[in-house]
Amino acid sequence: MSKFLEVKNLSVSFPTEDGVVLAANDISYSVDLGETLAIVGESGSGKSVTNLAVMGLHNPQRTQITGQAFINLESGPVDVISAPTEVVRRMRGKTMSMIFQDPMSALHPYYSVGDQIAEAWGLYNSGSKRDGFARAKEMLDLVGIPDVDKRVNEFPHQFSGGMRQRVMIAMALVNNPSLLIADEPTTALDVTVQSQILQLLGGLQKEFNMAIILITHDLGVVAEVADRVCVMYGGRIVENASIDETFYNPLQPYTVGLLNSIPRVDKLGSHRLSAIPGQPPSLINLPRGCAFEPRCQFASSVAGNLCKTTNPNLDEKSTDHFARCHLSTTQLHQLLAKNESGAK
Amino acid sequence: MKGCDRLLKYISRRLLYTLVLMLIVSIAIYFIFDWLPIDPARLNCTKQCTPDIIEANRHRLGLDVSVMEQWWRFIQGLFHGRVYTQGAECPAPSFGYSFNRHECVTGILAEAFPITLSLALGAFIMWLSLGISLGVIAAKNKGKFLDKASSVFVLVGTSLPTFISGILIVLFVVLKFNIVNPLELGDWHNPFIDPVGWLKTFFFPCATLALAYAATYTRFTRSNVIETSSEDFIRTARAKGLSEKVILRKHTLRAALAPIVTIAGLDFAGLLGGAIITEGIFGLSGLGRLSVKAVTETYDLPIILSTTLLASAFVVVMNLIVDIAYAFIDPRVRQS
Amino acid sequence: MSENILELKGLKKHFKTTAGGFFSREKAVVKAVDGVDLTIGHGETVGLVGESGCGKTTVGRTVMKIYEPTEGAMLFDGEDITHLSRKDMKPFRSQMQMIFQDPFASLNPRHTVGTIIESSFIIHGVEPEGGRKKAIQDLLDRVGLNPEHINRFPHEFSGGQRQRIGIARALALRPKLIVADEPVSALDVSIQAQVVNLLDDLQKELGLSYLFVAHDLSVVQHISDRVVVMYLGKVMETATTESLFNSPRHPYTKALLSAVPIPDPKIERMRERIILQGDLPSPMNPPAGCVFNTRCWKTQAKCFTDVPQTVEIAPGQTIACHFPEPAN
Known part of the structure; x- marks a missing residue:
């Protein structure tokens, strides 16, 4: 069974004066209708770059893209x-839409x-400007903007941050796309507004049976909404x-480290955070081996x-669980257990 | 409507400021000319100059009263007209009387202004269309041949002064190809009666002026279009599925060209005061040449005063227009 | 030595602005901070949280005297600094320092790290023992940077390292109080923990007091001894970290906590969320009565007319609410 979006071996690089930036390296993932895939990573991990490539939003003159990304439409698969x-352009907004961090x-x-x-709306529907505005009001109402008759004529600066993101969502969904890529949609918003927006997206996903790719750095948000997770580091999954x-x-030391390093509101106590030492890698001169090796406690x-010396493959360590690490599952578990007993 | 009401209030307030500013400018001009070590009464004196004649001249020119009194008479003249000692009479609005040319200044200005307006307007249209289109082409082909070609144009346009490009055009185009009879160079043709004659007179001076301005506008447009193209909202437009053509026309240019309104308005206003060099080269008797002649040759105070006032009025009023226009273009300015 | 390093009593900071846009000249007053009481004990960390526009950053800057307070009193180590002039402030300046959110914007790109830190010594005419260079290198070492990098420029460092430079600069004059304004929110997740740990360590070593201004409740929870929750310029709740997170008594605190996602999918699935409706009202035009009345699910008539007084509802826990939540 093929899923709605299947990205296969996608790589994105930008030639710059300092060298070629390998921003996304051999990325494969898939997401089906009604499913939410979270792509987690820090800045520069390649999470946005990969999805901008799927949307076809990179400047072709300054970007090299290889690999495939199939969208399985009823009429057959299209490799975007x-x-x-021109074909990809006619899919943007209609088959796939995107919302961004700063509305x-x-x-x-x-x-x-x-x-x-x-x-x-007018791009994919024939109708007068009046019809377009009627549809805009419908959408604004759907995303929970009050007083649409007045607000439809207002300008972005007259809206609050949360309301602007609702407007973005209304615009992205006006043509009923099957795939929504949300690039850090709540990062710029306050937490109380963040939960409103996440709830809204969840509701809309059920209503329209959309596939959602959520790009984020916030593991809390991931836990709240995702069905599946891709963790990215140094341009790789x-x-x-x-x-x-x-x-x-x-099953990967970076994921382990990330989960341990974040403080949680539900766990009180002034324990020391187990920080990951060191800095994220530069994408220009990636190490020959594992990109996380310099910071990895188990290397x-x-x-x-x-x-x-060798970059590990993304192996299926257990059923449907892929991780990129030279350690076997047993080895990692042993090391983690040792750490824990050491801490005690 | 509330918004309309606010706009009217705003405009009337700004107009009031403008008026006050103009009064201050005019007083300043009177004091400056009073302070200059040149005495018009003496200049108008013949070889056998006696203190009596100078005194009579001074009286005749209206310079025998205090500076403020002279200024007040000028202001009164604007509204009521003025009568001069030798029986000359200038009806309102009177900008004074040129004793040199034995004419009312209002009439002189009325003759010179259409020439300057023709020149400024023609050049304005030329440089805007040329500068913006070249800038957009350069931006869209950033780093490629067309971009480099346009940067050569920018370099030439900005570094070649009008007194050289103007003379070159007169010598090697207008006269060489016999487009205009040298004796008729600079003759005034009313564009509504004789459009061809008008075009013959004004095309080349307008082009000379436009060349210099277009270069700046090319550079400005290019950098603004490039900058706007990397804005998030352009990426959004692309994510919506809009074609590159629509994105450029509707989204990029709207945002990139808004700031041009400001500089274009002020550049145009500046030219309305007279383009001294270009007018000189092409023999056009516009406001620029009128001022220069009044300053350097005849020391004609009423004319200098009027042209200076007029030029500053253009700038101040255009400023107001630009501000209002900008508020219409950018809703954030309008109602934030 | 006074009992508290910092005491704010009814602190107010109001800004005058133009309302109504370009064509209008109406004046408005933004009550960014409107009567804040806050104390920080010696060696204590007080977290100041709230959503954007709640006034938390303004409190921090007013404490630093970047803004002149409109009303109220500020006591630093028992001494009234509310209306001190620039000159009279000088002895206090070296005792209170600030760390900023954007470590890049707050470091002069044309100066080396050494020069940046040295400027603190120069401004205050301090000659540290063993010379300035040694002092700077000690500071770099202390914040976890290589002391040999004294001649490097800010752009040669990563975001987390720049924040360490900012911290080193703040520590140069051995301050007693550090106002940290969102010190980790611009950093990557894996770097945040490093900086938080560093701040923890420095506190233990040097006995610092922190006013930790942030919007991220997880970080605030981790680092603070006590927490002050602000909303629209006013303090909603003040409590020890334990009471506040275990038993929030103000409805806003409860909603705020409930909105913070927990990185644990099973807990997330079980959780019942309080989703506040609408947005923060404009601070230019705050609601009458209780400022939270537009978004609160417990609002009654009284909330629209009476401003709730701050009362101590449990030992060390004060709230401003007519209808507090029950204790857990």
Whole structure:
């Protein structure tokens, strides 16, 4: 069974004066209708770059993209990487949509929100401007904006941050796309507004049976909404598993470290945070071996300097649980158990 | 409507400021000319100059009263007209009387202004269309041949002064190809009666001026379009599925060109005060040449005063227009 | 030595702005901080939390005298600094330092790390024992940077390292109080923990007091001894970290905590969320009565007319609410 979106061996690189930036390296993942895939990583991990490539939003003159990304439509699969730009353009907004981190700068400051939503609608529907505005009001109402008759004529700067993100969502969903890519949609928002937006997205996903790719750095948000998780580091996927496997049985030291390093509101106590030492890697001169090796507490436990010399493959460590690490599951579990008893 | 009401209030307030500013400017001009070590009464004196004649001249020119009194008479003249000692009479609005040319200044200005307006307007349209289109082309082909070609144009346009490009155009185009009879160079043709004659006179001076301005506007447009293209809202427009053409026309240019309104308005206002060099080269008797002649040759105070006032009025009023126009373009300015 | 390093009593900071846009000249007053009481004991960390626009950053800056307070009193180590002039403030300046959110924007890109830290010594005319260079290198070492990097420029460091430079600069004059304004929110998740640990260690070593201004409740929970929750310029609840997170008594605190996602999917699935409706009202036009009345699910008539007084509902826990939540 093929899923709605299947990304296969996707790589994205940018030639720069300092060298080629390998921003996304051999990425594969898939997401089905009604499913939420979270892509987690720190800045520069390649999570946005990968999905901008799926949307076809990279400047072709300054980007090299290889690999495939199939969207399985009823009419058959389309590889959005190799398809002609015009074909991909006609899929944007209709088959796949995207919302961004900062809804203020993502909306055009000179056009009313009604104008901007109606414009998106008008691309794939024939109808007058009045029809477009009627549809815009419908959408604004759907995403929970009060007083739509007045607000449809207002400009982005007249909305609050949360309301602007709702406008973005209304615009992205105006043509009923099957895939929504949400790039850090709540990072710029306050927590109380964040939970409103996440609830809204969840509701809309059920209503329209959408596939959602949620790009985020916040593991709390992931735990709240995702079905499946891809963890990215240094331009590569280092772990790909179901939500519960990712949180309760992480099989890659970076994921383990990340989960241990974040403080939690539900766990009181002034224990020391177990921080991951060191800095994220530069994407220009990635180490030959594992990108996480310089920061990995277990690298020395692997025989023969393997972590320094060879980049591990993304292996299926247990059923449907992929991780990129030279350590076997048993070895990792032993090391983690040793750590824990050491801490006690 | 509340918004309309606020706008009217705003405009009337700004107009009041403008008026006050103009009064201050005019007083300043009177004091400056009073302070200059040149005495018009003496200049108008013949070889056998006696203190009596100078005194009579001074009286005739209206310079025998205090500076403020002179200024007050000028202001009164604007509204009521003025009568001069030798029986000359200038009806309102009177900008004074040129004793040199034995004419009312209002009439002189009325003759010179259409010429300057023709030049400024023609050049304005040329440089805007040329500068913006070249800038957009350069931005869209960033780093490629067309971009580099346009940067050569920018370099030439900004570094070649109008007194050189103007002379080159007169010598090697207008006269060489006999487009205009040298004797008729700079003759005034009313564009509504004789459009061809007008075009013959004004095309090349407008082009000379436009060349210099277009270069700046090309550079400005190019950098603004490039900058706007990397804005998040352009990425959004692309994510919506809009075609590159629509994105450029509707989304990029709208945001990139808004700031041009400001500089274009002020550049145009500046030219309305007279383009001294270009007018000089092409023999156009516009406001610029009128001022220069009044300053350097005849020391014609009423004319200098009027042209200076007029030029500053253009700038101040255009400023107001630009501010209002900008508020219409950018809703954030309008109602934030 | 006074009991508290910092005491704020009814602190107010109001800003005058133009309302109504370009064509209008109406003046408005933004009550960014409107009567804040807060104390920080010696060696204590007080977290100041709230959503954007609640005034938490303004409190921090007013304490630093970046803003002149409109009303109220500020006592530093028992001495009234509320209306001290720039000159009279100087002896206090060296005792209170600030760490900023954006470590890059707060470091002069044309100065080396050494120069940046040295400027603190120069401004206050301090000649540390063993010379400035040694003092700077000690500071770099203490915040976990290589002391040999004294001649490098800010852009040669990563975000987390820049924040360490900012911390080193703040420590140069051996301050007693550090106001940290969102010190980790611009950093990557894996770097945040490093900086939080560093702040913890420095506190233990040097007996520092922190006013930790942040929006991230998980970080605040981790680092603070006590927490102050602000909403629209007013303090909603003050309590020890334990009471506040285990038994929040103000409805806003409860809602805020409930909105913070927990990185644990099973807990998330079980959780009942209080989702507040709507947005923060404009601080230019705050609601009458209780400022939280527009979003509170317990609002009654009284909330629209009477401003709730701050009362001690449990030992060490004060709230401003007419209808507090029951204790857990």
